[in-house]
Amino acid sequence: MNQVIERPPLWRRLAPLVQGYDLPLLVGLALLATLGMVTMYSVGFDHGTRFVDHGRNLLLAAGLMFIVAQVPPQRLAALALPLYTVGVALLVATALFGITKKGATRWLNVGVVIQPSEILKLAAPLMLAWWFQKREGQLRTVDFFIAGALLLLPVGLVVKQPDLGTGLLILFGGLYVLFFAGLSWKLIIPLVATGVIAVTALVLSGDYLCQPEVDWRVLHDYQKHRVCTLLDPTKDPLGKGFHIIQGMIAIGSGGVPGKGFMKGTQTHLEFIPERTTDFIFAAFAEEFGLVGVGVLLALFTLVILRGLAIALAAPTLFSRLLAGALTLSFFTYAMVNMGMVSGILPVVGIPLPFVSYGGTAMVTLGLSFGMLMSIARTRRLIRA
Structure with a gap:
């Protein structure tokens, strides 16, 4: 006797693809x-398309x-190291052979023009999450320092382009992983205190530091102008x-x-x-x-x-x-x-x-x- 096997309807075959999504x-x-x-x-009605x-x-x-x-988290973990390695390699290639526009070398032509720093917004937290997963159960202080080095490498390359905004986004993405992994408050509190003191000193001495003849050295001129404009935008109301x-x-x-x-x-x-x-x-x-x-x-x-x-x-x-x-x-x-x-x-x-x-x-x-x-x-x- 031939057994008849009914084919399930399309909606039932597609159900596993959408099952379990967070509503x-x-x-x-x-x-x-x-x-x-x-x-x-x-806002875009007169901006063409x-x-x-x-x-x-x-x-x-x-x-x-x-x-x-559709990709299980364990597959994402397997992609962490290759994606991070490719991303950092592309950043190095950008520094050596990249396209410069308006004084910034942020783009690379690989057949199409790409901005490799965007890759690191995802690759950096992926890499650090993978690293702490590998060290689970045997975490030591040195593991956090290694993770910090893995984070600062792409951040330094991006800031050097210069692209401080993207560099900060990559930095914060990685710092969040460090925090959730159990970074000691003994390290977090001094960093936060240093930041608060630096911002306070900048605000109090802004009039002097924002003089044209003062060189900030660690920041590019456009970055200095952005900070000084924040402190007092009325100094150049029709410009910066x-x-x-x-x-x-x-x-x-x-x-x-x-x-x-x-x-x-x-x-x-x-x-x-x-x-x-x-x-x-x-x-x-x-x-x-x-x-x-x-x-x-x-x-x-x-x-x-x-x-x-x-x-x-x-x-x-x-x-x-x-x-x-x-x-x-x-x-x-x-x-x-x-x-x-x-x-x-x-x-x-x-x-x-x-x-x-x-x-x-x-x-x-x-x-x-x-x-x-x-x-x-x-x-x-x-x-x-």
Whole structure:
């Protein structure tokens, strides 16, 4: 007697691909992306295809997230060392053979022009999480120093390009791994205290240090100008201080309810520079006001808290360290962007996640949240 085997329906065959995804995280990301599309439609209506291109970039990020989410965390761990090695090698090649634009050597032609420093935003925390996973159960102080050296190597190469903003993002991504791995407070407190003392001294002596004849040596001139502009943007209101001043005016003019969708005067009269990229938060705050900013902050908080919850429930040390670092890196992107637009941090060219226009940043976000989804899926499927 011939046995008839019924083929399961398509939805059942596709179910394993979507089973186990973290719904709160997906909802938070979807709402952020929707808010980004609405904002881009308003601020980018006279920028040609910016709105359409932003939608394409979001779809690309979603596709990458879906693909990477299918990769188990143990496979991600296996990619850590090769990805880190390739990333550092490309940074060295950039220093030797890279393309220089506006005094910075940040790009490399490998058939297509790439910015290798972007690779290290993910490769550095991956590498450090892999390292501590290998040392689990036998961690010593020297292991933290080795991890610090692994982190400072790419950071130093990126800062030398010069690209202080990306270098700081890579640094913080790695420091989060060190912190979650159990870095002693005896080392953390002196570093924090040194930073507080340095910032205080800079603020108190800013008038002298920002004189043209004073050479900061450790920083490039443009980096010195950014810090001095932060301390007093009114010294050059039509030049280096223009960005910060116009951003603060736009944020303040929005008030509580905002001026309304497509009704931002600072935005549409083109007083806000880079309004589709780095300064899109100023345009958003002008049109949607304090209420809109509160909604945006709530969505960022939802994503960050959910990411930390995934890290807390992760089944392995590697997964916990990676999930925690990726989540706090996302927090850093949002905090630094909103801080620089609001005039409380220097302008460093960091986009607002899922809201600012940019293909490279969106690819990085898609890969990051793909890894986070992979960790969440693995935990849920194990429990199931």
